[in-house]
Amino acid sequence: MPPFITRGFHHVTLVGRDANRTLRFYRDLLGLPLVKQTVNFDLPGTYHLYFGQDGGAPGTIVTVFEWPNAQRGTFGIGGVHHHAFAVADQQQQLRWKRWLTDRGVAVSGPYDRGWFTSIYLKDPDGQVLEIATEGPGFDLDEPIDRLGQELMMPSPGRLIGNRDEAEIRAMTWPETVPCIDEAMRLRGLHHVTGFTDDLSAAGEFYERALGLRLVKRSVNQDDPATLHYFWANYDGTRVLPASDMTLFGWPKSARVAREGVGQTHHIAFRASDDEQLAAWREHLLDEGFDVSDIRDRNYFKSIYFSSPDGLLHEIATDPPGFAADETPDRLGTDLKLPPWLESRRPELVTGLRPLDLVV
Numbered sequence: 638m639p640p641f642i643t644r645g646f647h648h649v650t651l652v653g654r655d656a657n658r659t660l661r662f663y664r665d666l667l668g669l670p671l672v673k674q675t676v677n678f679d680l681p682g683t684y685h686l687y688f689g690q691d692g693g694a695p696g697t698i699v700t701v702f703e704w705p706n707a708q709r710g711t712f713g714i715g716g717v718h719h720h721a722f723a724v725a726d727q728q729q730q731l732r733w734k735r736w737l738t739d740r741g742v743a744v745s746g747p748y749d750r751g752w753f754t755s756i757y758l759k760d761p762d763g764q765v766l767e768i769a770t771e772g773p774g775f776d777l778d779e780p781i782d783r784l785g786q787e788l789m790m791p792s793p794g795r796l797i798g799n800r801d802e803a804e805i806r807a808m809t810w811p812e813t814v815p816c817i818d819e820a821m822r823l824r825g826l827h828h829v830t831g832f833t834d835d836l837s838a839a840g841e842f843y844e845r846a847l848g849l850r851l852v853k854r855s856v857n858q859d860d861p862a863t864l865h866y867f868w869a870n871y872d873g874t875r876v877l878p879a880s881d882m883t884l885f886g887w888p889k890s891a892r893v894a895r896e897g898v899g900q901t902h903h904i905a906f907r908a909s910d911d912e913q914l915a916a917w918r919e920h921l922l923d924e925g926f927d928v929s930d931i932r933d934r935n936y937f938k939s940i941y942f943s944s945p946d947g948l949l950h951e952i953a954t955d956p957p958g959f960a961a962d963e964t965p966d967r968l969g970t971d972l973k974l975p976p977w978l979e980s981r982r983p984e985l986v987t988g989l990r991p992l993d994l995v996v
């Protein structure tokens with residue numbers, strides 16, 4: 638058992654081109670409240686917006702850097718293909734499809750992935766997003782105490798080429814959906830899926846660095862000649878929600894991810910507190926990882942390091958959280974700066990276009 642096991646995702650950070658467009662999409666179309674408007678602490682002339690449920694609970698947080706003039710990113714080795722948000726069940730998933738398509742967002746699926754059902758869409762910058770049902774879960778096709786030990790082939794009807802795509806396209810909720818109600822609510826990050834050219838090196842990384850365990854070996858159902866592996870916080874009796882990192886295996890691929898608009902900048906996993914983070918950093922150094930010093934992000938403290946494929950990973954503490962500098966009922970309503978940037982507020986505000994905060 639590795640000494641340090643993350644409870645799962647803390648947040649994911651994406652790159653967008655226009656903070657107001659980002660706000661309209663994540664807040665208004667996906668129903669994720671803005672819990673903090675601040676600047677990128679490493680590039681203080683640009684916005685950093687945080688969205689999340691329950692005041693920004695770890696595992697529900699999506700953050701977006703605004704890079705107005707950056708080039709478009711592309712996915713590939715060392716990059717992320719998509720982020721999946723959890724939804725209660727297939728009925729609520731179909732309501733999401735109707736809600737989004739009625740508002741001009743193209744949605745594909747629902748696809749039966751076996752362990753869950755998936756619909757897909759893109760954010761305004763082109764980042765692929767998924768909305769996935771919480772169940773039935775990874776013990777659908779192998780016992781809960783033996784997950785990830787054998788290659789599990791999906792039933793043939795789930796694979797591309799065998800599905801009735803016209804029927805899938807036509808599936809939707811029969812009535813219009815007037816608002817995102819409590820039943821539809823996105824419940825946090827279901828999984829994150831990236832690319833690797835070496836699944837065994839990636840697996841060693843997730844096990845040694847983050848304490849995650851392989852919970853499913855299968856093939857990519859949309860490209861069955863390639864493998865798809867899943868890791869998570871797993872103790873042999875259950876898989877913890879919001880902890881599932883998955884990778885498509887593209888051995889010997891020369892298609893390397895490029896940072897930029899519409900791509901994921903980094904993925905952050907959870908540490909319980911400052912003390913654990915400091916110990917974790919020592920553990921990673923002992924394991925030979927090139928780890929940053931501890932950075933104060935005002936709402937959490939963080940360390941950064943990269944996977945063998947080059948994807949930036951972060952470990953962030955749960956405390957103090959987003960109520961550190963504004964009251965819970967006012968989260969996201971004002972531009973907040975960390976103490977070390979407060980003296981530069983007039984200059985920084987001048988360079989930022991005001992956010993359209995009216996819902």
Ligand SMILES: [Fe+2]
Nearest residue numbers: 719721767830
């Ligand atoms: Fe997915």
Ligand SMILES: [Fe+2]
Nearest residue numbers: 650903905951
């Ligand atoms: Fe981060």
